[in-house]
Each structure stands twice: as structure tokens, then as C-alpha cells.
Amino acid sequence: MRHHPARRRSVAALAGAATLALAGCTAGGSQGGExxxxxxxxxxxxTLTVSTSFVINSxxxxxxxxxxxxxxxxxxYDTLVTFEGSDVTTPVPLLAESWEANDDATEFTFTLRDxxxxxxxxxxxxxxxxxxxxxxxxxxxxxxxTVEGLSAAAPSDDVVVVTSxxxxxxxxxILAMPAAGVxxxxxxxxxxxxxxxxxxxxxxATAFLDGASLGSGPYVLDSFxxxxxxxxxxxxxxxxxxxxxxxxxxxxxxxxxxxxxxxRADGAMIALDLSGRLLDGLAExxxxxxxxxxxxxxxxxxxxxxxxxxxxxEFVQALRASIDxxxxxxxxxxxxxxxxxxxxxxxxxxxxxxxxxxxxxxAAADHLAASGLTDPTVSLMFPAMTYRGVDLxxxxxxxxxxxxxAGITIELDPQPIAAFLDAQSAGNVAFRFSPQSLNxxxxxxxxxxxxxxxxxxxxxxxxxxxxxxxxxxxxxxxxASIDPDEQVTAMQExxxxxxAESPFITLAYNSGTVVATADLSGADYSPAGWQVDxxxxxxx
Amino acid sequence: MTTSAxxxxxxxxxxxxxxxxxxxxxxxxxxxxxxxxxxxxxxxAVTFLLVQLVPGDSMTATLSETxxxxxxxxxAYRAKWGLDEPLLTQYGIYLSNLLQGDxxxxxxxxxxxxxxxxxxxxxxxxIALPAMVLSVVIGTAVGLYAAVRQGRAGDxxxxxxxxxxxxxxxxxxSLVALYVFFYLLGVAPSGGRLSTYLSPPPRVTGMxxxxxxxxxxxxxxWDAVQHLxxxxxxxxxxxxxxxxxxxxxxxxxxxxxxxIAAARAKGLPTSVVLRRHVLRAGLVPVIxxxxxxxxxxxxxxVLVEQIFSWPGVGQYAYRAxxxxxxxxxxxxxxxxxxxxxxxxLVVDLLYGVIDPRIRLS
Numbered sequence: 001m002r003h004h005p006a007r008r009r010s011v012a013a014l015a016g017a018a019t020l021a022l023a024g025c026t027a028g029g030s031q032g033g034e035x036x037x038x039x040x041x042x043x044x045x046x047t048l049t050v051s052t053s054f055v056i057n058s059x060x061x062x063x064x065x066x067x068x069x070x071x072x073x074x075x076x077y078d079t080l081v082t083f084e085g086s087d088v089t090t091p092v093p094l095l096a097e098s099w100e101a102n103d104d105a106t107e108f109t110f111t112l113r114d115x116x117x118x119x120x121x122x123x124x125x126x127x128x129x130x131x132x133x134x135x136x137x138x139x140x141x142x143x144x145x146t147v148e149g150l151s152a153a154a155p156s157d158d159v160v161v162v163t164s165x166x167x168x169x170x171x172x173x174i175l176a177m178p179a180a181g182v183x184x185x186x187x188x189x190x191x192x193x194x195x196x197x198x199x200x201x202x203x204x205a206t207a208f209l210d211g212a213s214l215g216s217g218p219y220v221l222d223s224f225x226x227x228x229x230x231x232x233x234x235x236x237x238x239x240x241x242x243x244x245x246x247x248x249x250x251x252x253x254x255x256x257x258x259x260x261x262x263x264r265a266d267g268a269m270i271a272l273d274l275s276g277r278l279l280d281g282l283a284e285x286x287x288x289x290x291x292x293x294x295x296x297x298x299x300x301x302x303x304x305x306x307x308x309x310x311x312x313x314e315f316v317q318a319l320r321a322s323i324d325x326x327x328x329x330x331x332x333x334x335x336x337x338x339x340x341x342x343x344x345x346x347x348x349x350x351x352x353x354x355x356x357x358x359x360x361x362x363a364a365a366d367h368l369a370a371s372g373l374t375d376p377t378v379s380l381m382f383p384a385m386t387y388r389g390v391d392l393x394x395x396x397x398x399x400x401x402x403x404x405x406a407g408i409t410i411e412l413d414p415q416p417i418a419a420f421l422d423a424q425s426a427g428n429v430a431f432r433f434s435p436q437s438l439n440x441x442x443x444x445x446x447x448x449x450x451x452x453x454x455x456x457x458x459x460x461x462x463x464x465x466x467x468x469x470x471x472x473x474x475x476x477x478x479x480a481s482i483d484p485d486e487q488v489t490a491m492q493e494x495x496x497x498x499x500a501e502s503p504f505i506t507l508a509y510n511s512g513t514v515v516a517t518a519d520l521s522g523a524d525y526s527p528a529g530w531q532v533d534x535x536x537x538x539x540x
Numbered sequence: 541m542t543t544s545a546x547x548x549x550x551x552x553x554x555x556x557x558x559x560x561x562x563x564x565x566x567x568x569x570x571x572x573x574x575x576x577x578x579x580x581x582x583x584x585a586v587t588f589l590l591v592q593l594v595p596g597d598s599m600t601a602t603l604s605e606t607x608x609x610x611x612x613x614x615x616a617y618r619a620k621w622g623l624d625e626p627l628l629t630q631y632g633i634y635l636s637n638l639l640q641g642d643x644x645x646x647x648x649x650x651x652x653x654x655x656x657x658x659x660x661x662x663x664x665x666x667i668a669l670p671a672m673v674l675s676v677v678i679g680t681a682v683g684l685y686a687a688v689r690q691g692r693a694g695d696x697x698x699x700x701x702x703x704x705x706x707x708x709x710x711x712x713x714s715l716v717a718l719y720v721f722f723y724l725l726g727v728a729p730s731g732g733r734l735s736t737y738l739s740p741p742p743r744v745t746g747m748x749x750x751x752x753x754x755x756x757x758x759x760x761x762w763d764a765v766q767h768l769x770x771x772x773x774x775x776x777x778x779x780x781x782x783x784x785x786x787x788x789x790x791x792x793x794x795x796x797x798x799x800i801a802a803a804r805a806k807g808l809p810t811s812v813v814l815r816r817h818v819l820r821a822g823l824v825p826v827i828x829x830x831x832x833x834x835x836x837x838x839x840x841x842v843l844v845e846q847i848f849s850w851p852g853v854g855q856y857a858y859r860a861x862x863x864x865x866x867x868x869x870x871x872x873x874x875x876x877x878x879x880x881x882x883x884x885l886v887v888d889l890l891y892g893v894i895d896p897r898i899r900l901s
Contacts, residue, residue, distance in 0.1 A: 046737075047736050047737040049736040057648065058650070140610055140613050200610065200612070200613045200616065201612065201613065201616035206650060207650050207651070210649075210650060222739075225659070225851060226648070226649050226859075227660065227851040227855050227856060227859065228732070228733075228849065228851030228855075229732075229736075229851075231739075247737070249736035251732060251736060251849065252849055252851070253730075253731060253732075253849050254846060254847055254849070256715065257718060257730060257731055257847065257849065260718060260719065260722060260723045260730060261722075261730040261731075263723070264722065264723060264726060264730070416862065417862065418862055418863060418864050419594070425608065
């Protein structure tokens, strides 16, 4: 048969398109292999690429709360003290060269270094520190809860005094958080910032601080796009040792793509979301660092008006006994552990492995019989999302199956995250499941949140009236402890009582993980909130 | 010989050309403009209403527990975003601002929605435009080929191929493309618009390839082109399947017409018959589908953008919806409505260019 010219042209068009496509496909990848000699190129010190699935609203220190924001803010803003590597037990000096507390841990005096300058070259003083801490407190933003009850003053240029309304030996740890990063107060004020008591309604600096950094850290902000990337560049005025990278690009990447990208990277790359099953089969040569700092738990509402079932204490214990904790932890991946108490093992105060909860179906049956409930059915609400590499629906299904073995019927109710948070805040969800991290790396912070009558407890109707005197006393003992060892012991006792009578069932601990290419040093996972200390990451 | 199209061909009158046709075109455009205004009003109203019906609000998504517990902060937030006004008043304020070109401020990014759209739309355009051009070229060529080869092996292959293309989920194809071309073969970047060691070119259009060309940054341009390849290829694969089916069926219909048989009987070369008679007559439905496909590309590439870490309007819409960011959600809704309106207008005008009978009627 004769060939149609049109047919030949169609084939030619296809071939041309394919050639074009292949001609374009000559890239090695987005990471590594930095060429030189053209404009638009980064400076010669190299680029560190950090891939993470963005969780971010702002990079204003006074508003930063989410993981991605904390990562960037920690690199741009110095704090009075900090933590090194994965250790969150001992604060080390940063802006403060020394500090001391009074006897009842209500007043902390920090003496500042005298050689610190902001990125614009101006000198950092105690007034800047006090302004930043007070602004954080008065903004009433998400991170403000960490400095509740604290206030700061600057009696001289190099001394900051932080006062706590109640005895609190953890003040230095709290002030290591990225939200307590120190701003250039003069510049910040000129751009709408204020530390006045009405800052929550009058401060207007967040939009400015989302476009420019006013800190004294080793990196400064180059650009910020909440959808795609945060670009940091080395601070030429940095008062300490210059960072090894001239440029850090934190890019928004799906977890699965992070795995592909880091396995093919030439070097200088970090991935932050390869937890759980995503770590299976990871290429050799990559380094990983992890720490179990997150717990997963279910909450049962204690108000009979919300649910006659979940408010029944015997039902709570029946459900607690029905869970296969080890099997559930296995679903999170190798690094996960079944829970003993509420405090994850990354923090002092966690219960020992001997106290890990175990499934006991006989006990579950006894409790269910004692509850007087027949064939109880409850609906379990949870956010329909993948968190740290784990699909929460998988975990919810496991809970459903375990409970079914004890004669409890659970109907799954996955919700979009915004709807879940809204329902949770409204405080009328009968039964819910979610992950939880600590506001700051001190186990006792959980008491401020989960003790009877505290915010998270009240969202499940667990008021102080419903708790035993022992439970109340155990919480008081934690907050009254000034000695760290004493606080650890008190914290453990508090958790044992939580397991006995609270509406919270802690299921498992999971870890955040830093995966880095082999050429990097200092890429340690930190449970402190910033995940990895970008200022400490170097080559070799 | 007579054809069924003859009555329509007779319709033209001399007055329909020149100033008369310009007048008609003016009225047509004016009518379209009025319809568009009502359409956009409808979009704002429906979006506004739907967002109110969704459980949760932006305040819960934005404010902390501490802030939510403070009545003063809550009141200030509600006043700042106009949430303390009755619903109708809120809508009225929004429309009033809209008339002044103010789409509001995104509660998530804290930036004007218009500025956000101007940032993210060019990124989407940068992948949608080449994908559309490639889809039209390939879709028309392959569709025509399949029509000419109807029932033969080539046609069967094309039909199976289009079926596969239509039934392939975008996210799956994106993941497979990344796995094969980036991970296994190492011939494509992993995602994003530019390698991390490069800075974007000075912004003029917002499209990196064009801006790099304008700035004379050749390395940036080449890198941006490389980053375009996989997302464009995936979008092309997904769009071309639809086009091939439409082109094939449109061309088959034309190939059955008597005038095609007459042209062949006259001894015209096949290439001339296909180009002058078949292709032109069959292009009208193709233009319709192409227009809709282009509009869909501009407004519906969420999954592809997500997987290729492409910061376009799809991702912005997703974030806005997740965070119950009302101004951004309405802004995206308006953008989509405007896109569809403009595309439909262009399609209608193109009808006239391709088929004079439509222009004159």
C-alpha cells in the first residue's frame, strides 16, 4: 500500500516531539553537581538542600510553631541557650555566656556575650532579648503557650532577667525554642512589631518578618514561599564561626520523592520525612538519625452528655486492655515502640520498657462486663492524613480490629485535618485519635496540657472534679519539682496514674528521622523542635 | 451535487461583512462581557456559601489555643477579617473590594490573594502552555492518522493507547515518570522549577524559562527547561488521549462526507484532501475540546504539581481549601471562572476563523 504523506508527517511530528522531550532530559537532578561560571548561580561555598513536606504558616519567630518554620527560624535567629545534636537534656550557651536561677526557680539571670551583632551589623543587647521574649508572650500566637507566665527585663545592656510566675526549672529549655529567637528590636519596631500587652491585636510585623530576617544567626533569609521553598544564605556579619554552606534551600517535596531524590543525590542533601515504612529499603551509604519524640493516642470524652459509652470508666479500661500495642507499633516501622506512658523515650521522664502496655483480652472482657454496656459502638474520629510516613487510617483500622476482639465496635470517621482540628477545639468529639509532640523538650510540659482541667484534658471533658485526689496531687508534684531528678520521678508516677484513670490511651511512640547523604556531618535529629540544626551541618 | 451544509452556506449576506461584521462582533463581545460579570458574581456567591457550609473556619485553623481562649484576640481576629459582620454584609464587603481589584488577603500566607495568584499562575502556565501545544500537535496528528487508518492495526494501537491514557490516574503516571526518568535512568530532575544551586531569574513574566531568556541567563534557562520536561510530558500524555479520541471521531465524520469522496474522485492528492478538506472541517470540535482541556490544565493540575513539587495555582488552591482560607478559595474560584470564560470566548472566535458559516450565522 502507498504511504500517505499525511501519515509520514504524523509520524514525523511524533518523532519530533519525542526528540524534543529527550533532548530536554539531560539533567542529572536537582541536587548536587553544582556547575560554575554562569549568572544565577549560587556562591562557591555550596548549597545544602533540605527536602521536607512543608508544614508552615510563618517564619516570624513570634508566630513560628510548625516544624518547617522552626527549622528555618532556628538557623536565622539566635536564642539565649540551645541544644547540641540530639541531646535535649542539657542547655548550652549561645547568646548567654552564663545564667543562674534563684532558689525557687522563679527568676533567671542571663549574662550575654558582648560580641554579638545582628545581620545588619548592629549590636545585639539585652533590650533586644527582653523585647523578643515579651513580644512572643504578648502575641498570644501558637508558640506563646511555651512562655506562659514568663516575662523578661533588661536591667543592663548585657543582663536579661526572666521571671516566672510559678517555680519552673525549665525556663532555660523553654528559651532555647526557635520561637524565643532574638529580633533586632529597633528594626522590628520600625516594621510594626511591639512587645506591649496588646501585641496580639496591634503587632503587624509578621508580614514583614515573612520576607526578611532580623536575627543574629548564621543564616539570613533570601526568599520565602510557603508553597515551595525557603532559601537561606550565609550571614556575612555572623559573629561566630561562619557556616559551611553559603546557601541552604529548604524545599517542599512529597515524602516519596524525598526518598528517590536523596538516593540519587550527589551529596549535601537532607530528607526529613522518611519515617516509618519509608525507611524500608533505603539505599546504603545514607546516614540516618532518629529519636522517639512523638506519641500517638486516643482520647475518650468523659462527659456523658457527649457519649454514655466513652464516659464510662470501665469502658475506657476495657478498650485500654484490648489494644495490641506491640502489633500496633509494628505498623509504624522499625523505629517505633509500643507505649508505656505518655512521655516518649526521647525525653527524661519516660517510663521504662518493663512498663510497656500489653493486650489482655480477659481483662478487657471483665472491664466491659463491669461497665454494664452491651455491644458498645463508638465512632473514632481521626485526621485523614499521612503523618511521618504513616497513614493514620491504617492505625485506626488496627485499633478497630483490636477492639472488635473485645466485643467493642468502632466505626471509623476520617476527617480532613481542618475539620478534625475544628471539632477537637470545639471539645465535643466522643472518641478521637491523633499524634502529639511536646511543645518544648521537657516531659513536664505535658502536665500543663493533659492534667485534669488543663486545655487538652478539658477538650475531652476531663475536669479536675472527675479526677482522683491522687491524680491531682501527682500533677502538682511534677510542677512543684525544682530538682530535675525529682521531676523525672514525679513525672513517671503521674503517667502511671494516667494509665489507671485518664481518658487518654497512649498507643505507640514514633520517631522523627533525619536522613542525610554520607558527605554531611552534624545531621542529627533533634527532638527540640527544629528537627536538624542547620547551623551545625557541615561537610565531612 | 448538493450537500447537507448548503443551506448554511447560503446564509451569508453582503452586509454581514465589513462594518456590519465588526458591529456584530462588538455586540457579541459585549454580550459575553455581561454574561461573564454575572458568571463571576455567581462564582463568588456559590463559593462564599459553600465555604460557610464546610465544618470549621479559618479562625480555628489560624489561631492558637491560647489565642482562641482570649476573647479580645478572637474579637480582633473576627473584626480584622470581617467575620463579626452578618454573612450578607461580609459578602457585600467582599464584592465592594472586588470591584476595586482587591481580592482580599490570604489568611494562610498573609499576602494579598491577587499577589499570590500572580506568583503561582505563571508557574502553572509554564507547564500548561507547552503541554497544550504538544497535545494539540500530537493529538491532531495521531487522531487523523487513526481516522485514516480506521479499523487497521495502527488505528487499534491508537485506540488502545488513548484508552490507557484516559484511564491512567495523573498521580500514578507522575510517580512512574519520576521513578523511571529520574530515579532509574537519571535523565530528568526530581522536581521543582529549578535546581537548588541556582537562583531564579529576575522576575518579569514569572515564567522561569522566559525570564531567564530575557535576562540572558542561559544556564538558568537550560535548567528551567529540563525541569519542565517531566511535568509537561505527563500533562501531555493525559491531555493528548482526550484529543486523539475527539480528533479521530471528528475526522471520521468528515471522511464520510460526499465532498471528500468528490475531492478524491477529482484526483486531488491525498495530502491535499486531508489538509484542505478533512483537517479544516474536522477542527471545530477539536478546538472546543482543546479549549476545555487547556482550561482544565490551568485549573486542575493539583496532583501533578504536588508530585513534581511545582508551586503552581493547583497547589495554592489545595492549601487554601485545606486551611479554609476563604479569600484564597474565592480568588482561585474567580481565576478558574475567568480562565474558562476567556477560553470559551477564544474558542468561539476561532470557530469563525475556521468555519465562515459559524462566523456569519
